[in-house]
Amino acid sequence: ETGVTQTPRHLVMGMTNKKSLKCEQHLGHNAMYWYKQSAKKPLELMFVYSLEERVENNSVPSRFSPECPNSSHLFLHLHTLQPEDSALYLCASSQVDRIYGYTFGSGTRLTVV
Amino acid sequence: EDKVVQSPLSLVVHEGDTVTLNCSYEVTNFRSLLWYKQEKKAPTFLFMLTSSGIEKKSGRLSSILDKKELFSILNITATQTGDSAVYLCAGGNAGGTSYGKLTFGQGTILTVHP
Numbered sequence: 340e341t342g343v344t345q346t347p348r349h350l351v352m353g354m355t356n357k358k359s360l361k362c363e364q365h366l367g368h369n370a371m372y373w374y375k376q377s378a379k380k381p382l383e384l385m386f387v388y389s390l391e392e393r394v395e396n397n398s399v400p401s402r403f404s405p406e407c408p409n410s411s412h413l414f415l416h417l418h419t420l421q422p423e424d425s426a427l428y429l430c431a432s433s434q435v436d437r438i439y440g441y442t443f444g445s446g447t448r449l450t451v452v
Numbered sequence: 453e454d455k456v457v458q459s460p461l462s463l464v465v466h467e468g469d470t471v472t473l474n475c476s477y478e479v480t481n482f483r484s485l486l487w488y489k490q491e492k493k494a495p496t497f498l499f500m501l502t503s504s505g506i507e508k509k510s511g512r513l514s515s516i517l518d519k520k521e522l523f524s525i526l527n528i529t530a531t532q533t534g535d536s537a538v539y540l541c542a543g544g545n546a547g548g549t550s551y552g553k554l555t556f557g558q559g560t561i562l563t564v565h566p
Contacts, residue, residue, distance in 0.1 A: 343494075379558070380558065381456070381555075381556045381557055381558045381559070382495075382540065382542075382554075382556035384553065384554070384555075387553065395553070427493070429493075429494070429495075441486070441497070441544075441554065442497075443488075443494045443495045443496075444493075444494055445492075445493035445494040446493040446494065448493075
């Protein structure tokens with residue numbers, strides 16, 4: 340484990356379902372990130388929370404809804420997804436004022452059927 | 453728009469070979485260049501480079517940054533099957549009170565055959 344824990348590891352959901360991905364970090368970091376990794380594409384930054392405030396939202400469709408209740412926890416709520424949303428969703432955390440120590444979780448492999 | 457390009461996209465070698473992976477970047481307010489190794493899920497940190505011309509080494513891996521040419525390379529000598537992975541390059545623009553935004557390249561898939 341890297342200090343950033345993501346659950347579940349795998350998720351299969353229908354297009355009409357609602358589910359949530361969870362990320363928890365035990366590193367004392369105060370910035371958390373959601374990335375999407377699709378096959379043969381670069382890691383795409385989706386959302387950034389810095390000091391529990393959402394500071395970046397990279398034109399992500401509204402069917403993805405992030406939540407950061409405190410500096411240790413980050414959620415990604417999913418609803419009415421499309422098959423093209425199938426991907427590996429990675430959470431990361433860091434200290435606000437530094438990149439060194441930027442740590443990724445193991446990801447959730449999401450399949451939308 | 454920030455951009456990071458890696459080459460080659462894939463590479464197949466035999467154990468004992470030396471490989472060089474390339475990364476070019478265009479990142480606004482660039483601060484550092486990071487290399488990660490991704491085997492199954494979580495990318496794991498290899499190097500962070502902030503200064504030009506200073507080589508960083510870790511065992512058989514080494515990396516160097518050229519801030520004039522906006523370029524970095526990752527070298528792996530005497531490759532082993534355990535080096536098979538996707539190698540990710542990312543440009544970072546954090547610092548001061550800003551959060552750490554990383555822009556990633558597509559990755560290089562390295563396969564090392566026995």
